[in-house]
Amino acid sequence: MPFNLLVLACLGYVAFLFAVAFLAERRAAMGRVGWLRSPLIYTLSLSIYCTAWTFYGAVGYAARSGLEFLTIYLGPTLVFVGWWLLLRKLVRIGRQQRVTSIADLISSRFGKSNLLGIVVTLLAVVAATPYIALQLQSVTLSFAVFASETPEGWALPDRDATAIWVAAGLALFTILFGTRNLDANEQHHGVVLAIAVEAVVKLLALLAVGVFVVWGLAGGPADVFARIEASELRDWPLEPGRWTGLIFVSAAAVICLPRMFQVMVVEGGDERHLARASWAFPAYLLLMSLFIVPIAVVGLERMPDGANPDMFVLTLPLAEGQGTLAMLAFLGGFSSATSMVIVESIALATMVSNHVVMPIWLKLRPKAALTGDVRRTVILSRRLAIVAVLSLGYLYYRMSGGSAALAAIGLIAFVGMAQVMPVLVGGLFWRGATKVGAVAGLVTGFVVWAYTLYLPSFGPDAALSAAVFAEGPGGIGWLRPQALFGVEGLDPLLHALVWSIALNTFAFCLFSVLTFPGPVERMQGAAFVNVFDAEAAGPKGWTRGWAEPEALLMMTQRILGEEAALALFAAEARAQGKDGFLPEPTPDFVAGLERRLAGSVGAATAHAMISQLVGRATVSVEDLMAVANETAQIMEYSAQLETQREELTRTAQQLREANEKLTQLSVQKDAFLSQISHELRTPMTSIRAFSEILTEGDLPPEMVANYGRIIHEEAIRLTRLLDDLLDLSVLENGSVQLNIGLANLQQLIDRALAAAGHTRPERSFLILRDLPAENLFVRTDADRLVQVFINLISNARKYCDAAAPELRIVVRQRAGRVSVDFIDNGSGIPKQSQRIIFEKFARLTDQTRAGGAGLGLAICREVMANLGGGIDYLPGQGGAAFRVTLPLRLEQKAA
């Protein structure tokens, strides 16, 4: 068969895969996922477990070690059939926590530790490198086989060059479909469909070769069984230790290998599909392994000695001249290799970019998260990571010489990735597992694996010197890589597996017990370990958890206050028939408590807090967001309340003031009416009594005259009171008619003195005046001003208690205003009374004899206000002193 045709077929096949992937991507982009997410596709995608190693290597394995190759299928079968629970838990957690890789899972479980992410990523990259090298090697080998078998006799120019071309092609495909866009769930529909197609191709190819071998080369099943009986395979002993170890390591691999995790958890993520796959995937493995032994036996019989049994699947049809079948077998192997490399490099690239590149990039450019194009950086870092991973694979292929048996290389990778197993299982089922424990376990396992299996795999004097193999580093015998702690004679693989896993688990458990998990770690731990409980119990029920009553009480105290919390707990304790403050935390009580706390801090916060204590801390990001929202709402609400409270306080204050004013007015009005009543009734009493006496007659004439005089006096007093009241009412209403004109102040004072002279005319009163100062003209209502003067002079005459009473009248003019002071030489008005003398009815002493009703000064004040001036009491003048001020020129008010 011409080599060109082979290359052409290869390219055609790749083009076909491109088309499949492209159409699937487009379908998914249009939202029509449909059968792209089906149990069938899911199961087929899981078949990337079967790599070129399985396709070619299983036959070689059987030829070299008999049935031992079956362990590689038994491990996954046991996991899918027997440990379905673990897978379901993984898928559930993966969906809940949006896990993007196995490194992400481990990091997330242990408090989103980036250190753990880096450790797992490093481990995965190192472990995957030989595995990828293995795929390159198998593809290169298959090309070489075709080259050497071709009749044209062309020689493959350079195997290394072929490997480079293969690696580059794979990198291109992976970059195109693995990093075309960024999906939040890290799902790649195109890639998944492509590898599903490849899964079918490789199965069909292997079955076709098997059918050809059994029915074409041998004489049917019976003949094949006879041949197997006769072959040397029959004599291979079963080594229980190796079998156990290999079953374990392949079981671990199917869970932990980055590519398996990628298709099982990240790409799939549907528990129902997993249920189907639990029998369908083992069935696929069964079909894949069905013809391995027949091919191996027939191959050993027919092929010349020294032929590589790893290539029997390819060389047998070629040797028999079945070019088409050989081509199909080649494409099957090609499919196995490419699908593995593509998914593995996607998974590794995700890990490298998420856990190594991005954290560093964000650390170097802190503002990039806000301003930079993160998306572009992520995609670029993934593409570079893909290239780097494939380059590493290629380098390993070159370094390892490309000669080692395929199965051996695959197992090295398996044991490497199995180091994640203790931490993974511990993280899923043991809440006590801590980050420090995980790091300790992983690093220990990694170091032991690298020292006892990985570095030796390069061969003596490659990574480790021959001396180290023989005598240990620095001659320390018990540190020999393949005889650790003096354990000799063990199969190197088993030796490495036992020591790495044992020390790994030991370190993990020891450091987990010794250290204490942080808050996020504990939260995540609970979320992982109790992933099913949380959903089964529902979001609001507390049927499963158990909280320390004391812790509940302490938390409640912090929220409700000490007394309320104690009362609440004591009441519950009493209801349960217990003394003290600590009731059983029954589900009902805890649920009630949560509702109670929700009233204070919001439902989400209360739920989160109770969750912590009840030990089922399933506080998701959504919960925390809800808490934040609640807090914000509460704060906003309090701010509004505060504003409303202030407004209410202000309004209440205004109302109180208004009410006080009204009450005061009402009281004043009542007092005023009461005063008026008193002032009116008093003269009326005298008038009525004496008029009745006079009516009866029979009185001496002088008494008639006397009583008649009293009646007259009281009648005048009554009239004056009514006049004053009317006057005051007019003045207070501001409806007074002023008669403004020019008047000489001196003449006005003369008028006032003359009018007031009738008050207590029996007293001699000395009036002291400064006539030149009084001689000025004012523009005002002269009659009103005289009324004020009369009032003041009368008061002085009435109340001045000096033996030789005198009144000084002082006139001053300043800045357009005139002041007139009336100062007597009496004892004056007591300080505490000076304030009230201008109020109505503020009669200080018995003034009946003077006939006043106590309205005089009140009227004066109103008059002066109407005249644009004022009247004040002047304290400290040695007697009663009043100052009247008025403008020199009063302007007529606009009507």
Add this chain to the structure above:
Amino acid sequence: MTSHVLLIEDEPNIAEAIRFLLSREGCRVSTLHDGIGAAEAVRTERPDLVILDLMLPGCSGLDVVEAIRAHPETGDTPVMMLTAKGQGRDREAAEKAGVTLFMTKPFSNAEMLASVRALVGK
């Protein structure tokens, strides 16, 4: 009948009218013009009736009533209170303080005489 009436009234004209009326009826009337020393006067003079104005200079008639009632020797002396304010509130306060009769100004002479007779005449 020669009843002794103590009149405490600051309005001289009203005091004169009451004095004239009661004297004509044969009462002996002594007059005070303010409340200061009124209770003291009641104790020393032991009148048969006290006629008291509510609004007195210096103190309230209510204080005087309370002082009269508080003293064991004068506690049962009848007190007639006169007021020119005549509000219900004042009447209540006066009765509470122990006033025997409350009379509003202005009054008719007949009304005054009948009340005095009722209080002292038996």
